[in-house]
Amino acid sequence: LIAKARDVVAQQKADGNENASCIIFIDEIDVFGATRANIHDNSHQIIMMELARQMDGFDSSDGITIMASTNRPETLDPALVRPGRFDLSLEVPAPDMKGRREILDILVRDRKIPLKVDVNISLLAKKTYGFAGAELNLLVNEAATLAADRGSARKVGMDDFEQAYSRVLKGPRRHLDMGVRDKESTALHEAGHAI
Numbered sequence: 001l002i003a004k005a006r007d008v009v010a011q012q013k014a015d016g017n018e019n020a021s022c023i024i025f026i027d028e029i030d031v032f033g034a035t036r037a038n039i040h041d042n043s044h045q046i047i048m049m050e051l052a053r054q055m056d057g058f059d060s061s062d063g064i065t066i067m068a069s070t071n072r073p074e075t076l077d078p079a080l081v082r083p084g085r086f087d088l089s090l091e092v093p094a095p096d097m098k099g100r101r102e103i104l105d106i107l108v109r110d111r112k113i114p115l116k117v118d119v120n121i122s123l124l125a126k127k128t129y130g131f132a133g134a135e136l137n138l139l140v141n142e143a144a145t146l147a148a149d150r151g152s153a154r155k156v157g158m159d160d161f162e163q164a165y166s167r168v169l170k171g172p173r174r175h176l177d178m179g180v181r182d183k184e185s186t187a188l189h190e191a192g193h194a195i
Helices: 002-018 042-055 097-110 121-127 133-149 158-170 180-194
Strands: 022-026 064-068
Touching: 097 121, 097 133, 121 158, 133 158
Parallel strands: 022 064
Antiparallel strands: none
16 A cells, blocks of 8 residues: 555656646645544555655755645644645635626536526525535536426526525435335334434
8 A cells, every 4th residue: 555655646746747847736635634643544644644755855946836725724734734845825715796606607607507587696696605616516506407307497497596505505305204114114223222
């Protein structure tokens, strides 16, 4: 495993050296860069340590920039984020109302989603305060899926967006009409916890 981690990171470094000036981007670095106290899987710790070791071999004159993203910076190992490895940290806040409107406009336009006349993108942008781009993407996908599930709908309406908004916030509501057999199985399962 150590050899594999070393090979992967060394290959990224070699590719970077071959293509300098370049950027090596690591998405969701917290998956394997979490503080060692929080890592229960030894393979993630090995990969993180190998990455940190390889990063020490870069020089600012190499023309290689390493960038990483995370939604949980507080979980990163201090050895990974010390000066000389990641020298700059930027926080990208959730988009404001204007940004949310622009993101929604782009998502609808690029997916060629036909909208009913009752759809008010400005109202959706106002309602989705605190939503990041990924949540807005989920909202649009969910609304389009709901409209498609109705079968006869050829356009996405505001009611689809309202239902999608509820699902994004709370998760989909599951149908709770259980049969007798499902109720018995659930009761036995829960009784097992109690015992």
